Structure formats: structure tokens, C-alpha cells
């Protein structure tokens with residue numbers, strides 16, 4: 864009569880079952896590794912064509928002298944970011960970043976040159992007044 868009914872058994876068991884299932888399926892050799900220097904992601908399902916690494920080569924199976932194909936960072940510089948399915952999104956990001964990078968120096972030059980010119984003109988006009 865006085866037995867308290869547990870209310871949240873249903874919501875408790877469901878996620879537990881799911882997580883154990885995904886742990887079973889999860890294969891650590893398929894984990895992607897991100898270069899902390901440049902953001903390059905090593906995807907074991909694709910391998911690394913630049914370094915002659917065949918597809919389905921786990922990051923741990925890479926030769927110890929393997930370097931980041933983008934910035935030549937060592938394997939130690941890579942961080943395990945787990946299995947990543949959205950590699951295309953990263954590629955878009957990289958392209959965007961490069962585009963901004965190539966734009967900025969030019970804009971900076973124009974800014975520096977412009978401010979120098981303005982400063983020079985102001986100095987000249989001050990001289991003229993004096």
C-alpha cells in the first residue's frame with residue numbers, strides 16, 4: 864500500500880541501453896585526429912593521399928615519422944576528436960579560413976599605407992601653417 868512508485872525508470876533505462884550499444888559499435892581505430900597546429904583532420908576512413916597512407920589506416924597505425932600533410936606537425940600534435948562524419952563541413956571551414964587569410968594582408972597594407980599618407984599630408988599641412 865505504501866510502496867512508492869519509481870517515476871523515472873523509463874527515462875533512465877532508455878539512454879543507458881543506447882550508450883552501451885554505441886560503445887559496442889564504436890571502433891577506436893576509426894577516430895579522427897585533428898592537428899592542433901593547423902586544424903587538419905586525419906580521417907582513417909580516407910587515409911592520407913599526401914603521405915601515401917591507404918584508406919582504413921588507423922591513426923595509431925601511422926608510421927611514427929608521419930607528419931601532418933598541411934603543416935608537418937608530428938603525430939603528438941594531433942588530438943583525438945572521435946569519429947567524425949561531417950568532414951565536408953570542415954573542408955568548407957578551411958576554405959573559408961584561407962579566403963579570409965589571403966584577404967587580410969592586402970587590406971592591412973591598404974590601411975597602413977592610407978594612414979601613413981594621411982599622416983604625411985597632415986604633417987605637411989601643419990608645416991605649411993607654421
Ligand SMILES: [Zn+2]
Pocket residue numbers: 898899900901902903931932933934935936
Ligand atoms: Zn597540421
